[in-house]
Amino acid sequence: xxxxxxxxxxxxxxxxxxxxxxxxxxxxxxxxxxxxxxxxxxxxxxxxxxxxxxxxxxxxx
Amino acid sequence: xxxxxxxxxxxxxxxxxxxxxxxxxxxxxxxxxxxxxxxxxxxxxxxxxxxxxxxxxxxxxxxxxxxxxxxxxxxxxxxxxxxxxxxxxxxxxxxxxxxxxxxxxxxxxxxxxxxxxxxxxxxxxxxxxxxxxxxxxxxxxxxxxxxxxxxxxxxxxxxxxxxxxxxxxxxxx
Ligand code: FES
Numbered sequence: 001x002x003x004x005x006x007x008x009x010x011x012x013x014x015x016x017x018x019x020x021x022x023x024x025x026x027x028x029x030x031x032x033x034x035x036x037x038x039x040x041x042x043x044x045x046x047x048x049x050x051x052x053x054x055x056x057x058x059x060x061x
Numbered sequence: 062x063x064x065x066x067x068x069x070x071x072x073x074x075x076x077x078x079x080x081x082x083x084x085x086x087x088x089x090x091x092x093x094x095x096x097x098x099x100x101x102x103x104x105x106x107x108x109x110x111x112x113x114x115x116x117x118x119x120x121x122x123x124x125x126x127x128x129x130x131x132x133x134x135x136x137x138x139x140x141x142x143x144x145x146x147x148x149x150x151x152x153x154x155x156x157x158x159x160x161x162x163x164x165x166x167x168x169x170x171x172x173x174x175x176x177x178x179x180x181x182x183x184x185x186x187x188x189x190x191x192x193x194x195x196x197x198x199x200x201x202x203x204x205x206x207x208x209x210x211x212x213x214x215x216x217x218x219x220x221x222x223x224x225x226x227x228x229x230x231x232x233x234x
Contacts, residue, residue: 003089011096018103025107030172030210032232034114041111044104051100055093 007058014051018044126228131156131166134222142180144169147215147226154215155180155187156224157198164224167201167212178212187212 025040155169176191187196194206202211
């Protein structure tokens with residue numbers, strides 16, 4: 001059966017962004033840029049519902 | 062030999078006992094589930110950083126640092142270093158006397174992975190032995206090795222023959 005791999009690719013992108021935001025959050029924390037840290041932490045949080053959404057949309061395609 | 066201790070029949074492949082049809086493959090949906098789980102894990106793992114940063118933003122912006130006597134000027138020769146703790150007892154720091162009236166002090170947790178940084182007098186350099194990180198004594202910024210951020214500098218004053226720490230400088234970015 002032919003499968004759509006769009007979901008897999010999108011989730012890979014999400015995970016890639018996760019890695020970047022985590023890295024950024026921690027670095028900015030040590031640089032004492034606390035606003036930036038909070039922004040990156042929130043971005044990371046927001047990615048989770050997005051991942052869930054992608055999963056629910058794509059699991060049966 | 063009993064029944065369970067011998068090869069049941071002649072065979073040239075040993076996969077006959079694998080019955081679960083999906084045991085040997087990670088399917089698309091399973092992979093996506095794993096990815097969602099990982100996204101959740103990342104979200105949770107940045108939470109503490111975010112919340113510490115948030116509390117830091119609220120109010121504590123301009124930190125107050127205690128004054129702390131480090132050492133007698135007479136006890137520290139030019140070119141020598143002295144280890145102390147500042148601002149709390151758990152933050153180790155390093156004071157270097159560079160000249161008659163020239164002092165530099167840094168928190169000596171390496172900005173790579175927090176190993177203690179040492180003063181290499183013969184080369185006039187701050188050295189982190191863990192992964193060969195080097196820092197400039199004059200500025201605290203890394204000159205070689207894995208560290209990317211400068212060491213946090215501690216402001217120093219000389220009062221009545223004693224060297225006194227007065228605060229930790231903020232990063233200027
Ligand atoms: S901890 Fe200092 S170089 Fe890695």
